[in-house]
Amino acid sequence: MRKILFLADPNSIHDIKWISFFANENSDRCLLLPRLHHYRAYHKASADDRQAPGNFHILSPIHDFSIVRCYRTFYEAFLIKRIIRRNKISVVHILYAEPNALWCLFRSLFSVPIIISTRGTDVLKTIPNAVRRKDPLNRLVAYLYKRAFQNADWITATSQAQIASITRFSGREGRLSVVRTGVDTKRLVCDTSNHFPLADDRPFVLFPRFIKPIYNHEFCLAAIALLSPSVRQRYKMVFVGKNHGDNPYQKRIENLMQQQSGVVFEFIERQRQEAIFELYKRASLVVMTPVSDGSPVSGMEALLCGSRLILGPLDYDEEIFSLATKLEAWDSKELAQKMTWALENTTAKPGIPDDLRLTIERSHNMEEMRRIYNRLSE
Secondary structure, three states: OOOEEEEOOOOOOOHHHHHHHHOOOOOOEEEEOOOOEEEEEEEEOOOOOOOOOOOOOOOOOOOOOOOOOOHHHHHHHHHHHHHHHHHHOOOOOOOOOOHHHHHHHHHHHHHEEEEEEOOHHHHHHHHHHHEEEHOHHHHHHHHHHHHHHHOOEEEEEEEHHHHHHHHHHHHOOEEEEEEOOOOOOOOOOOOHHHHHHOOEEEEEEEOOOOOOOOOOOHHHHHOOOOHHHHHHOOEEEEEEOOOOHHHHHHHHHHHHHHHOOOOOEEEEOOOOOOHHHHHHHHOOEEEEOOOOOOHHHHHHHHHOOOOEEEEEEOOHHHHHHHHOOOOOOOOOHHHHHHHHHHHOOOOOOOOOOHHHHHEHHHHHHHHHHHHHHHHHEE
């Protein structure tokens, strides 16, 4: 039985979905090695808020790779080596590049193949920003990331834009693949009507992304303020993730909501997957405008549920998101206009082509990942 060590976040639904696919099939034994602050957050969370651990084991945490605390970094590297040796690990898989990709600098010490999977902001924003800064510390950080990405045995990304960014900052061109977390379409098409979480059946616009600054909810609220009175009176505005995000940011968003009159906001707690699916299925419109994004699973889910979807002016994969409406600029007036058009357009929603369903399907993407595991662990 192959053994895979994931450097991942036990609080991330996307990480848990990825690991569980392999662990629950009993074809691979999976272990999750978390960062210290992710481990603490996991154990502080209530049982209801934790992601189901699935058929795998969560190990004691490690400190982050640190340039300043280099002695601790070397200690943690040898700790990872002991974990690899003691558990007879076949492959190490890093599920978010920043900062865990830096452990690839110890590839020769670990003596097992390492895979990096990027998600979006890590290689589209955070690492490229370090490359662009010219102060001595960021020059060193940029150099270390370049070497780390060159050392990895394989790199996957969730979009072609991420592949292009990786090539630009690292110079790497080979063993790069697009592999997405994907959507469990069998679960999505099930009857989820008993999981509807809203207080009434009033038509609504859904803003489903987490309550963190990167998801740019204040931009959406500025557009809501520009909607006509008739639209504001007819549609409720639903935000998801209350009390499960960035608290100061949440207070700012709630203050902006309170400043708007003539519109009903419903700000609900974080929801389980079936409730989210039902929200997508019933929403008159779904809006997502993060300042940085990869190939968002939430966007894929919305399209598969038949939602009309508006996205920000980012470089999304056309093969998946051609059915969505995309902004041309960060202009709240344009967003208000596109929201109005989508809500007033009564034509039938476009169907999802079969080839697109296959591209989005979770099992299709995970089988591609399995082929990479097989190739590296032969």
